[in-house]
Amino acid sequence: MDNFLYSVTKDIYNKYRENISKLCIVFPNRRAGVYFNKYLSEISSEVIWLPKIYTINELMEHLSGLNIADKLTLVFNLFNVYKKELSFNESFDDYYSWGEMLLNDFDDIDKYYINAKDIFQNISSLKQIETDFNYLTDKQKAVLSEFWNNFNISRSSKEKKDFLKIWESLYSIYKNFRIELKQKNIAYEGMVYREVIEKIANNQSLNFKCNKFVFIGFNALNTCEEKLFNHLNTNDLADFYWDYDEYYFTNINHEAGLFLRKNIKKFPSNKFQFNFNKLTTTKKSVEYIGVQYNIGQAKITNYILKNWQKSQKINFNKTAIILADENLLMPVMDSIPDDINDINITMGYPLSDTKVFNLVRNLLELQKNAKKENELYKFYFKDVILLLNHQYIKYHNKETIENINSEIIKNNFVYVPDNKLNDTELLKKIFINIEDNSKLAGYILNILQYLLQNLFVKNNDTSFSSLLEQEFIYHTYLTLKRLNEIILQENIFLNITTFKSLINKIIKNKRIPFIGEPIADLQIMGVLETRVLDFENIIILSMNEGVLPAVNTSGSYIPYNIRKSFGLQTIEYQNAIYSYYFYRLIQRAKNVALVYNTSTNLMSTGEMSRFMLQLKYENLFDIVEKNPVFKINILENKSYNVIKDNNILEKLDIFLENSKSDKFLSPSAVNTYINCSLQFYFKYILRLKEPDEIIESVDNLVFGNLLHKSIQLLYEPYENKTVDKDILDNILSSNKMIEETILKAYNKVIFSGIFSINNISSLSGENLLIFEILKKHLKQIIKVDKKIIPFQLIGLEKFYSYNFPVNINNKLVKVKLGGVIDRIDSTENKVRIIDYKTGKINNSFGDIFSLFDSELKNRNNAAFQVLLYSLLFNKNCLNETAVVPGLIFTKETFKDDFNYHILMKAEKNKKKQIDLYSEVSEEFENSLKSILEEIFNPDLEFYQTENHKICENCLFSGICHR
Numbered sequence: 024m025d026n027f028l029y030s031v032t033k034d035i036y037n038k039y040r041e042n043i044s045k046l047c048i049v050f051p052n053r054r055a056g057v058y059f060n061k062y063l064s065e066i067s068s069e070v071i072w073l074p075k076i077y078t079i080n081e082l083m084e085h086l087s088g089l090n091i092a093d094k095l096t097l098v099f100n101l102f103n104v105y106k107k108e109l110s111f112n113e114s115f116d117d118y119y120s121w122g123e124m125l126l127n128d129f130d131d132i133d134k135y136y137i138n139a140k141d142i143f144q145n146i147s148s149l150k151q152i153e154t155d156f157n158y159l160t161d162k163q164k165a166v167l168s169e170f171w172n173n174f175n176i177s178r179s180s181k182e183k184k185d186f187l188k189i190w191e192s193l194y195s196i197y198k199n200f201r202i203e204l205k206q207k208n209i210a211y212e213g214m215v216y217r218e219v220i221e222k223i224a225n226n227q228s229l230n231f232k233c234n235k236f237v238f239i240g241f242n243a244l245n246t247c248e249e250k251l252f253n254h255l256n257t258n259d260l261a262d263f264y265w266d267y268d269e270y271y272f273t274n275i276n277h278e279a280g281l282f283l284r285k286n287i288k289k290f291p292s293n294k295f296q297f298n299f300n301k302l303t304t305t306k307k308s309v310e311y312i313g314v315q316y317n318i319g320q321a322k323i324t325n326y327i328l329k330n331w332q333k334s335q336k337i338n339f340n341k342t343a344i345i346l347a348d349e350n351l352l353m354p355v356m357d358s359i360p361d362d363i364n365d366i367n368i369t370m371g372y373p374l375s376d377t378k379v380f381n382l383v384r385n386l387l388e389l390q391k392n393a394k395k396e397n398e399l400y401k402f403y404f405k406d407v408i409l410l411l412n413h414q415y416i417k418y419h420n421k422e423t424i425e426n427i428n429s430e431i432i433k434n435n436f437v438y439v440p441d442n443k444l445n446d447t448e449l450l451k452k453i454f455i456n457i458e459d460n461s462k463l464a465g466y467i468l469n470i471l472q473y474l475l476q477n478l479f480v481k482n483n484d485t486s487f488s489s490l491l492e493q494e495f496i497y498h499t500y501l502t503l504k505r506l507n508e509i510i511l512q513e514n515i516f517l518n519i520t521t522f523k524s525l526i527n528k529i530i531k532n533k534r535i536p537f538i539g540e541p542i543a544d545l546q547i548m549g550v551l552e553t554r555v556l557d558f559e560n561i562i563i564l565s566m567n568e569g570v571l572p573a574v575n576t577s578g579s580y581i582p583y584n585i586r587k588s589f590g591l592q593t594i595e596y597q598n599a600i601y602s603y604y605f606y607r608l609i610q611r612a613k614n615v616a617l618v619y620n621t622s623t624n625l626m627s628t629g630e631m632s633r634f635m636l637q638l639k640y641e642n643l644f645d646i647v648e649k650n651p652v653f654k655i656n657i658l659e660n661k662s663y664n665v666i667k668d669n670n671i672l673e674k675l676d677i678f679l680e681n682s683k684s685d686k687f688l689s690p691s692a693v694n695t696y697i698n699c700s701l702q703f704y705f706k707y708i709l710r711l712k713e714p715d716e717i718i719e720s721v722d723n724l725v726f727g728n729l730l731h732k733s734i735q736l737l738y739e740p741y742e743n744k745t746v747d748k749d750i751l752d753n754i755l756s757s758n759k760m761i762e763e764t765i766l767k768a769y770n771k772v773i774f775s776g777i778f779s780i781n782n783i784s785s786l787s788g789e790n791l792l793i794f795e796i797l798k799k800h801l802k803q804i805i806k807v808d809k810k811i812i813p814f815q816l817i818g819l820e821k822f823y824s825y826n827f828p829v830n831i832n833n834k835l836v837k838v839k840l841g842g843v844i845d846r847i848d849s850t851e852n853k854v855r856i857i858d859y860k861t862g863k864i865n866n867s868f869g870d871i872f873s874l875f876d877s878e879l880k881n882r883n884n885a886a887f888q889v890l891l892y893s894l895l896f897n898k899n900c901l902n903e904t905a906v907v908p909g910l911i912f913t914k915e916t917f918k919d920d921f922n923y924h925i926l927m928k929a930e931k932n933k934k935k936q937i938d939l940y941s942e943v944s945e946e947f948e949n950s951l952k953s954i955l956e957e958i959f960n961p962d963l964e965f966y967q968t969e970n971h972k973i974c975e976n977c978l979f980s981g982i983c984h985r
Contacts, residue, residue, distance in 0.1 A: 025611055026557045028055060030297050031239055031264045032062040039235075044072030047233040051241055053078050054369055054548075055555035059239075075233060079241075079248060080212060086229045087218040092209035095502075095529060098122040099509045100207075104200045108192050116521035119528050124578045126211060129197055131579075131591050133213030136220055136246040142581065142589055143194040193580070216247035223254045231260070238290075239264045240555030242603050243282040243596070252290055263290045266555060268302040268610040270643075271603075279602040302610040303643055309609075311635060311648045313621040320564045320618050321354035323651065327562055327616045329360055337614065339363060339544035341559040345608065346370070347573075348565035349549055355564070356547070365544040369552040371534025374502070377495040378414055379471070380530055383503070385409050386453065386467055387523040393456050394438065400456040401438035404431060410453060415474055415492075420447050435773050449473060463522050464507035471500045498535050550601070553608050561612045563605075566619040568630040572601035605634045621650070663983040665704050665965040672961055674708050679959075680826045680837035687824055687841030688958075690891040693951070694884050696958055697877050699968035703958075705979045708965075725772065726793065727861040730913065731845060732768040733801055734859065735819045737761070738846075746848075747813045751805050758798075765797050800861075803916045817847040817854065823895040829955045838955050844892045853905045856896055856940075857923065858889040864912040867926035867934055871946040875954055880970055885910055886925045890947050893940040906940040 039046055050056050056076040063073070077085065084091050092100075101122050102115060132139050204210050210218065222229055236255050241263075244252065255261035265287050271279035272287075314323050324344060331337045346352060349370055359366060374380055389410060392403040408428065410416055417424050423446050431439055444454035452473055457466045475496055479489045506529065510517065517525065546558070550571065565571065579586065587593050609615050623629035639646055665671070677684035688707075696703040705711045737760075741750060754760060766780060769790075783794065808814070824841035846857040868874055868883040874890070876882060886908075893908040900906075909923035922936075927943070929935040937943060957963055967983055974980045 025298055025301060027266050027297065027611070028058055028239070028555050028557065029062045031295070032059055033066050034264075034295055035237060035262075036063060036066050040071075042234060043074050045234040046074035047082070047231075047236045048074050048076045049079055049082050049236055049238045050076070051079060051554050052552060054552045055240060058556060074237075080215075082236075083212075083215045083219050083247075083251075086222070087210070087215040089205070089208060089210040089215050089218055091212055091215055092204070093505065094123070094126070095505055095509060096209065097126055097204075097211050099513055099515075100203055101126055101196075101200050103513065104196055104203060108196045108199070109189065114521055115515055115517065116524045116528075119525060121580075125193075125196075125580055128579055128581050129200070130211050130213035131581075131586075132197070133211075133217040134245040134247050135589070135591055136217060136250065137589050137591070139197045140194050142585065143190060143197070189580075213247075216245070220247045220250045223250065235260055235262060237262045237264070240266045241286070242554075243600050244286060246590070249289075256290055261290070262293050264292055264295060266607060267299060268606065269300045270302045270610075271606050272299070277602075278599040279606040281599040282603070302606065305611060305613065307609075307612065307644050308614045309638075309644045309646045310616045311631065311639075311646055312616060312618045313631065313648075313650045314618065315620070315622045317348070317351055317565075317620060318354055320620060321351055321358045323618055324355055324562055324564065325358045325360055326651075327618075328363070331560060331614055332360075335614070337560050339365070339560075342544070343546040343548055343553065343556075343558040343561055345548055345550060345553060345561065345563040346565065347550055347563060347567075347571040349373075351564055352547070359545070363545055366547060367545070368547045370547070370549045371536045372495075374495065374498060374530050374533040374535055375527075377499070377535075378492065379496045379499045382410075382413055382415060382470075383467055383499065383526065384523070385413065386470065387463070387519060387526070389453075390457050390463065390466075391519050391523070395456065396438070400441040400454075402441070402444070402454060404437055404439055407431065407439045407444065407454075415478060416449065416453070419449050419478055423447055423450075449477075460517060460519055460522065461510065463517075463519060464503055464510065468500060468503055468507065471496055471503070475500065495535060498533070499530070502529065502533060550604055553604065557611050558608075559612055560614040561609060562616045562618065563608070564618045566617045566632045566635055568628050568632050571605065571632050571634065572598045602634060663701060663967050665701065667961050667964065671704075671708060675959055678839050680839060682839075687839045688955075689840075689842045690888040691842075693840075693891065693954065694887055697875055697882070697887070697954060698884070698970070698973050699877070699977070700958075700965040701967045701983060702973075702977055702979060704965035705982065711979065723862060726797075727859075728772045729765070729768050729793075729797055730800060730861055731820070731859055732772050733765050733797060734804065734846070736767050737764045737801065738816060738819055741816050742819055743816065745813050745815050746808070748809065751809050751812065755802060755805055761798055761801055762794075765794060765801070768797075769794075800913050800916075804911070804913065807911075807916045807921060811850050814848045814850040817849060818844065819846055820844075821847060823892075823899050825895050825898040827951070827955060829952055829959065831956060831959045832961070836959070838959070840891070840895060842892055842895060844896065847896065853907050853939075854896070854900075855907045855909050855923075856889060856893045857909045857911055858885065858892060860885055860910055860912045861914070862912075864915050866910050866912065866915075866922075866924070867928070869928045871927075871943055871950055874947075875950045877968060878970065880972060889925065890940065890943070891951070894944070894948065894951070897940055897944070902941075908937060908940050 035046070035048075036043065048056070048059060050059070056078070059076065060073060063071075080091075098119060099115075102118055105118070105122070105125075106113075129139075132142060201214060204214065219229065238252065238261060241248075252261060252263070256263075263286075265283055267280060267283050267287075271277040272283055274280065275284065310327075312323060312327075314320055328339075328342075331342075332339075344355060346355065350373075352368070352370060352372065353376075356366075356368070385406065389402055389406040392406055394401055408431065411424050411428055427444065427446065427450075430436075430443065436443070441454050441456070445451045449470070452470050455466075457463055475493060479493055503526070506526070509515075563571070581591065583593060617631075617635055619631045619635070621629050638644075667675070676682050677686045678688050692703065692707050695706060737754065738746075762783060766782070769780060783791070820843050822841060822843050824839060826837035827840050828835060828837050830836075844856060845859045846855075848855050848857070865881075865883055865885060868886045873879055874883060874887040889908045889910055893906050897904065897906045908925055910925055911923050915921055924936045924938065926934040926936055968974070
């Protein structure tokens with residue numbers, strides 16, 4: 024393979040061997056300089072002093088005498104000038120993106136050495152173009168004329184007036200911004216470029232410290248670069264090496280050679296012998312591979328590398344993976360074959376994807392939602408739990424964190440007091456309230472500094488991953504430290520929302536460079552890093568239209584026509600640049616795999632790049648097109664059955680009379696078994712539980728629990744007493760009594776009686792609305808009860824049990840049944856067994872057998888449950904009492920024809936009211952006996968239900984793959 028940079032290095036060495044240390048070698052990127060030094064060490068047979076190596080930006084900064092400032096400093100300085108010139112009150116957060124865009128425009132204006140006063144004019148007279156802009160070509164004048172003619176101030180809209188107001192101030196902003204920066208001896212890149220050219224124009228010394236400048240591998244030059252090249256070339260101070268291929272260079276219509284044709288004519292190479300005809304003469308294997316999704320692109324990379332390694336035994340030190348979309352970096356790293364260990368990554372890792380950035384965002388959210396109550400600062404539980412479970416915090420002291428988590432859940436703290444969060448030094452630094460927003464950055468910096476000094480040192484962790492995490496924390500610390508310095512220095516007020524948004528914007532484009540061996544075997548690179556370098560084996564990922572060539576999303580305040588008329592970069596300019604990058608990259612390669620994403624979504628068009636189409640229609644190579652499909656085998660859902668082995672049978676035995684356990688089978692447990700015996704196994708045999716959660720909002724289950732508890736607390740003083748009209752009227756007339764009862768229910772159900780609320784003002788939003796609904800329901804239940812007064816209140820939430828005889832393997836055993844009955848009262852010589860329901864109204868069923876039919880989709884669980892409660896009470900009263908099963912659906916109580924009785928289907932689809940449990944007791948108990956015998960039958964397995972509706976809300980559906 025003819026390696027361009029190696030040949031250039033050899034040519035320079037041969038020409039300047041004795042004086043090579045007095046050269047300045049200039050590249051478009053830093054990566055090329057690393058390879059130049061490597062090649063020079065291979066070529067040289069003696070010890071030599073290396074030449075100075077610069078990127079073009081470094082050279083311009085060196086020659087200018089100014090220091091390029093970080094973007095944050097520049098945007099803040101521009102903000103101050105912008106405010107003075109336009110006298111506005113726009114927040115810095117609103118301004119930031121716009122400020123970045125304006126800074127880019129100023130950068131372009133200076134790099135292209137344009138008269139800013141000219142470009143920011145409001146040209147009211149088209150004749151002015153002819154007189155004031157005679158340095159423009161006729162074509163440029165026509166484009167400029169077209170814009171201002173179409174703009175036409177006489178037909179101005181509000182948007183046009185707003186545009187002009189800012190437009191006519193931009194030159195003043197530009198001028199004063201540059202003055203302010205120069206006073207501080209800092210600059211942006213374009214300003215540095217312009218400073219160098221103005222020195223040349225004014226015959227000022229540039230303080231050259233080398234005898235000759237050698238420019239290698241450049242393509243598109245801005246005006247300042249061109250003027251510098253011209254100045255050095257005129258004074259015999261420059262050599263030029265251009266990297267191209269005759270195929271696109273000699274074709275005047277090919278955009279890849281657009282800039283080189285002009286550059287080589289102006290600045291020819293000095294007798295450099297090299298074969299520039301390789302694109303079409305080198306035998307190439309070219310593959311177009313379309314795969315679905317970005318992860319598919321990453322995974323196919325593994326296949327390509329293994330295939331090349333197997334079929335051609337390629338050298339990985341001549342191989343590069345190019346990421347047109349740099350977001351593929353982590354998936355690609357995870358997909359590299361295990362036997363490839365020597366890898367170098369030339370691009371940075373986005374700081375916005377790191378754990379430390381998540382920590383910073385969580386800290387700001389914590390402060391945003393904090394509040395002060397009863398002299399205590401309290402933090403919203405979701406923010407607290409997110410922080411406690413963050414890898415850094417949990418890693419710091421896992422046992423302490425788990426204890427705090429448990430206490431928060433146990434006490435159902437929706438807002439966690441700060442005195443519950445001060446068990447370690449780190450937690451004390453985190454869970455403090457920052458009332459002064461100017462101290463937010465200092466608060467976060469203090470935490471990051473503590474992590475850097477203590478986190479990994481304490482655990483003696485020197486692994487690569489921990490070193491990487493420390494690097495991420497350090498870079499985040501530096502970024503925030505710089506932001507804090509500027510905020511304090513410029514005395515800028517930022518509220519917490521603005522501060523958080525600003526950090527997001529600043530860190531969004533921040534990348535952390537990887538530390539690795541620059542000359543490793545396999546290179547993973549961005550497109551710009553490939554300039555000047557040659558590889559035999561190339562994989563380019565994200566070869567999609569809109570990605571390569573990239574769509575310019577940076578934005579500009581300067582309209583397209585004005586940019587074009589003054590010779591600034593436009594979309595056409597960008598396309599030509601990326602066309603060169605693409606063709607130059609493949610021109611000497613032997614194996615080329617171009618991979619693109621075929622899926623269509625917001626991030627991808629699903630189309631291959633125009634460069635791929637162009638290459639295809641140019642018919643230069645035999646291109647092999649592939650569309651591999653990743654075979655995803657979806658395992659068939661097999662039935663999940665559990666055999667009752669000895670271990671399971673022993674666990675079942677705890678529900679039998681002769682066991683020492685106090686466990687009972689509740690009506691809910693039997694109901695669960697009928698619905699799905701496998702769910703019964705998970706819940707009552709294995710005793711798998713849903714993780715405890717903080718109850719912040721009231722769902723249907725919690726609402727039901729609150730109502731049950733409220734009824735119990737309200738009627739508790741009258742238990743074992745006769746309730747009459749006076750008692751109920753007294754309750755109804757006392758709003759205070761009802762409200763205090765509901766608050767007590769909140770404290771017991773939601774706050775577990777440990778943390779309490781004492782007045783309605785402690786509730787807000789949804790909880791306040793639920794409070795009012797509960798009050799309405801309670802009053803309505805009392806009104807319904809007035810229709811049956813007087814009644815004797817026998818019990819509330821009272822437990823009853825009974826040992827039910829069954830036959831297992833011809834042996835009589837007794838199953839312990841037990842349950843808590845919501846309410847038991849008596850009236851007219853009958854005892855009512857009442858179960859309160861807050862859900863969907865369903866008080867009827869087909870027949871007794873239907874209550875035990877597991878295949879019935881709409882089986883009436885509520886009716887089954889109240890009948891089983893009736894059985895329990897009846898057995899305890901030795902079948903001597905007239906027992907009435909009843910369901911009170913609280914929604915139904917508001918109807919005039921409310922009826923608490925359950926209904927059973929009779930003849931001709933008519934419904935029969937069940938007035939007494941004894942009417943159905945025999946049939947119900949026989950069916951119950953069959954179900955219980957089935958539960959304890961060792962020969963019957965626990966199996967999945969066929970009623971998939973039950974699986975929809977089942978906690979265990981993930982276990983049995985439903």
